[in-house]
Amino acid sequence: MPIEIKEVTTLNDKKQFVNLQFSIYKGNKYWVPPIKADEIKSLSKETNPAYDFCKAKFWIAFKGDKCVGRIGAIINKKYNEKTGENLGRISRVEFIDDHEISTLLFETAEKWIKKQGAIGVLGPLGFTNLDTQGLLIEGFDYIQSVASVYHLPYYQIHFQKLGYKKEIDWVEFRLKIAETPEKAVKMAALIKERYKLKQIVIKNRAQLKQYAHKVFEVLNDAFDELPFVTRFDKKMMDYYITKYFSLFNLNLIKLFETEEGKLAGFIIVVPSLSKAMQKANGKLFPFGFIHILRALKHNNEADIFLTGVDPKLQGMGVPALLITEELKTIHKMGIKEVETTGIFEDNNKAITTWKNYEHIQHKRRRCYRKMF
Numbered sequence: 027m028p029i030e031i032k033e034v035t036t037l038n039d040k041k042q043f044v045n046l047q048f049s050i051y052k053g054n055k056y057w058v059p060p061i062k063a064d065e066i067k068s069l070s071k072e073t074n075p076a077y078d079f080c081k082a083k084f085w086i087a088f089k090g091d092k093c094v095g096r097i098g099a100i101i102n103k104k105y106n107e108k109t110g111e112n113l114g115r116i117s118r119v120e121f122i123d124d125h126e127i128s129t130l131l132f133e134t135a136e137k138w139i140k141k142q143g144a145i146g147v148l149g150p151l152g153f154t155n156l157d158t159q160g161l162l163i164e165g166f167d168y169i170q171s172v173a174s175v176y177h178l179p180y181y182q183i184h185f186q187k188l189g190y191k192k193e194i195d196w197v198e199f200r201l202k203i204a205e206t207p208e209k210a211v212k213m214a215a216l217i218k219e220r221y222k223l224k225q226i227v228i229k230n231r232a233q234l235k236q237y238a239h240k241v242f243e244v245l246n247d248a249f250d251e252l253p254f255v256t257r258f259d260k261k262m263m264d265y266y267i268t269k270y271f272s273l274f275n276l277n278l279i280k281l282f283e284t285e286e287g288k289l290a291g292f293i294i295v296v297p298s299l300s301k302a303m304q305k306a307n308g309k310l311f312p313f314g315f316i317h318i319l320r321a322l323k324h325n326n327e328a329d330i331f332l333t334g335v336d337p338k339l340q341g342m343g344v345p346a347l348l349i350t351e352e353l354k355t356i357h358k359m360g361i362k363e364v365e366t367t368g369i370f371e372d373n374n375k376a377i378t379t380w381k382n383y384e385h386i387q388h389k390r391r392r393c394y395r396k397m398f
Contacts, residue, residue: 028089042086046086058300061314080153085097097135102115112144116135118152147395160391161391174391195392200363200388213343213347214350217342240289242267278355292334296329298328332367346379
């Protein structure tokens with residue numbers, strides 16, 4: 027049966043693009059479904075401000091009347107200007123285990139990327155570093171966190187067969203939470219005193235809103251030199267603040283300021299929403315939001331969602347201070363295990379932060395490169 031590749035243009039196309047994941051991973055106890063409405067918004071110029079600095083196209087593959095694959099192609103102009111390397115990105119790649127389908131999808135995306143003048147491609151990557159990133163290559167028997175991705179083992183075989191080579195990996199960790207080690211507590215107190223850092227206690231949503239843009243300003247500076255990152259402008263900040271900040275438990279937000287009143291660093295942890303999102307199965311209504319609200323209030327697992335430190339204070343123990351203060355609160359709340367976000371495999375400073383805690387490195391996801 028011949029395979030048809032169709033560009034995503036209509037709302038129905040976008041729905042089929044999003045629904046494909048639900049077909050591929052149906053019954054998989056480790057995959058966590060996204061909210062379908064949010065995914066559709068991310069594909070649309072009218073609702074995703076990343077289109078101000080990105081070009082993008084998306085395609086779906088059909089075998090007969092069945093959708094069997096999808097792929098996106100993105101040109102992030104800001105990132106290419108930053109690096110001086112004109113590269114495209116493949117994004118949101120999903121397909122059944124059929125090499126003819128994956129080949130046609132990649133050929134379609136690469137052809138469009140070449141037409142934009144790119145000399146190669148990276149991926150899987152999203153529009154920004156807060157969008158989907160990487161292909162899962164280890165850790166298939168662990169539930170996905172909402173800040174990460176999930177794929178089946180055959181995907182990496184297709185990437186390799188299509189000529190994609192490793193660019194860099196993210197590694198993820200799982201921590202068991204017990205009483206905070208006395209050594210870590212003493213070190214945190216010393217760091218606060220040495221650099222005269224003051225903890226800001228967020229008491230309400232209005233106060234959180236006052237600090238939201240400051241958080242992104244620190245994130246911009248902290249992540250500026252990392253791969254695949256572009257700075258967030260106010261429009262992008264507002265987009266992500268609206269999307270995520272209402273989910274945050276105020277007790278799990280740790281902010282520290284310098285004596286001059288500048289934000290020195292932050293860490294944001296959220297109660298794990300993975301199982302709640304599985305129950306919601308892509309929809310907030312009529313009952314999905316109830317599962318999410320319950321998970322936010324009653325949970326023994328959590329995810330490190332976002333963390334950043336002013337570059338001037340990096341290497342001075344501030345990340346360890348943030349982690350120590352956060353884990354003290356987590357322990358008091360009865361949370362037993364914490365999932366980290368992805369950390370670049372060569373970021374040894376961040377990785378050694380976990381040395382004082384019982385942990386495993388259980389997942390790995392990869393960004394690939396292919397030059398034309």
